[in-house]
Amino acid sequence: MHCVKVLLAFVVCLGTTRGLYFHISETEVKCFIEEVPAETMIVGKYKTQLFEEGRQMWLPSSPGIGMHVEVKNPFGKVMLSRHYSAEGRFTFTSHDSGEHTICIGTNTTRWFGGNKLRVHLDIQIGEQAVNYPEVAAREKLGELQLRIRQLLDQIEQITKEQVYQRQREERFRLVSDSTNARVLWWSLGQTIILILMGIWQMRHLKSFFEAKKLV
Amino acid sequence: MKMRRGGRPSLLNLALLVTCWVVGQSRATEMEIELKDNAVQCFYEQIEKGQRCFLEYQVTRGGNFDVDVALFGPGDRVIYQKQRKQYDSVDFTTTESGEHYFCFSNEFSSFTHKVVYFDFATGSEPPITDEIGKTHKAFTQFEVSVMKIHEALTLVRDYQTHHRLRESKGRDTAEYLNERVQYWSLGESILLVVVGLCQVFVLRRFFANKRSQI
Numbered sequence: 001m002h003c004v005k006v007l008l009a010f011v012v013c014l015g016t017t018r019g020l021y022f023h024i025s026e027t028e029v030k031c032f033i034e035e036v037p038a039e040t041m042i043v044g045k046y047k048t049q050l051f052e053e054g055r056q057m058w059l060p061s062s063p064g065i066g067m068h069v070e071v072k073n074p075f076g077k078v079m080l081s082r083h084y085s086a087e088g089r090f091t092f093t094s095h096d097s098g099e100h101t102i103c104i105g106t107n108t109t110r111w112f113g114g115n116k117l118r119v120h121l122d123i124q125i126g127e128q129a130v131n132y133p134e135v136a137a138r139e140k141l142g143e144l145q146l147r148i149r150q151l152l153d154q155i156e157q158i159t160k161e162q163v164y165q166r167q168r169e170e171r172f173r174l175v176s177d178s179t180n181a182r183v184l185w186w187s188l189g190q191t192i193i194l195i196l197m198g199i200w201q202m203r204h205l206k207s208f209f210e211a212k213k214l215v
Numbered sequence: 216m217k218m219r220r221g222g223r224p225s226l227l228n229l230a231l232l233v234t235c236w237v238v239g240q241s242r243a244t245e246m247e248i249e250l251k252d253n254a255v256q257c258f259y260e261q262i263e264k265g266q267r268c269f270l271e272y273q274v275t276r277g278g279n280f281d282v283d284v285a286l287f288g289p290g291d292r293v294i295y296q297k298q299r300k301q302y303d304s305v306d307f308t309t310t311e312s313g314e315h316y317f318c319f320s321n322e323f324s325s326f327t328h329k330v331v332y333f334d335f336a337t338g339s340e341p342p343i344t345d346e347i348g349k350t351h352k353a354f355t356q357f358e359v360s361v362m363k364i365h366e367a368l369t370l371v372r373d374y375q376t377h378h379r380l381r382e383s384k385g386r387d388t389a390e391y392l393n394e395r396v397q398y399w400s401l402g403e404s405i406l407l408v409v410v411g412l413c414q415v416f417v418l419r420r421f422f423a424n425k426r427s428q429i
Contacts, residue, residue: 144361194407
């Protein structure tokens with residue numbers, strides 16, 4: 001019976017599932033980080049299913065649920081903050097290189113508790129986000145031209161990643177240089193403080209003993 | 216969509232690629248998740264029997280850069296389970312259809328957050344358009360070259376990602392070191408001055424009002 005249920009659920013979901021899914025409660029917000037170079041397009045598709053307690057099953061589609069998607073850029077600034085229906089698609093292009101945070105949650109007004117939700121999520125980055133059949137139809141490209149276009153998109157993405165890599169390596173180098181300089185100057189400074197403290201201590205004690213007429 | 220074949224594509228690989236283009240559903244998801252202390256996060260996917268799947272993960276930030284990972288098949292059958300791993304990749308073929316899931320656990324850590332990168336791919340790459348998938352014809356030399364280049368470029372992207380993750384870990388440690396050097400040096404200098412002053416004043420107190428005994 002369980003096998004049949006699983007198989008049935010699988011068949012029902014076959015037309016509508018997209019990749020990975022995870023479970024959240026109504027009040028929870030799940031965040032994902034994507035580290036991407038600048039000027040990269042990111043397309044996210046999601047679908048939410050509600051778990052019905054009465055029938056102990058996942059409803060194939062739950063149009064009543066509203067989802068809130070928030071995207072933050074590497075500096076913490078909100079790039080995209082929109083409400084969508086239970087099934088939706090969001091797109092954004094990164095302006096800066098770095099870690100972008102994509103947070104998905106429901107727009108419920110409750111503070112805790114709530115129903116269990118299953119969210120199917122599919123995030124595609126860069127050249128993987130391009131819909132090639134659409135491009136072929138729109139620009140009337142032949143098969144070979146389309147393949148060459150795909151190669152060009154891939155190379156463009158590789159170039160962007162290399163530029164980002166150069167920026168990261170520069171940052172790494174600056175940090176290492178800064179550590180080097182800090183270690184040098186602090187060591188020097190501490191040695192000077194040590195010597196000065198020693199001199200001050202001796203002079204202070206000498207004058208103290210002289211005042212007390214012990215020396 | 217990623218292809219999971221290392222090394223240079225051989226003729227056999229290409230033949231496999233062509234046949235896989237006619238059949239096969241493919242998915243690939245890569246992302247980073249943040250695991251708070253004592254958190255567990257699971258991801259599920261419905262996969263058919265006989266699909267070649269690939270899971271790769273690496274801990275990019277936090278503590279000892281380790282995480283507990285478990286990969287289950289339908290009926291909670293364990294396919295892969297490791298404790299406190301920093302990075303690994305699992306290449307497996309599904310033996311039954313159903314819900315497969317994998318979980319990352321940070322339950323052993325009481326106060327460090329971890330950021331885990333993972334890449335989960337199922338099946339092989341789908342054809343670029345539906346028409347190509349349906350027609351079955353011989354490919355010209357040119358087309359074969361183009362396909363080879365495509366596979367090589369996908370490999371390049373993979374290498375770039377691996378390089379980025381390794382470098383990210385190194386950079387994180389360097390930034391942390393930089394910060395620590397600053398704060399500890401400052402603290403040590405202040406301590407130096409305070410201890411010096413304390414020594415002198417305690418010594419003075421020994422000699423005060425005990426002049427007669429010295």
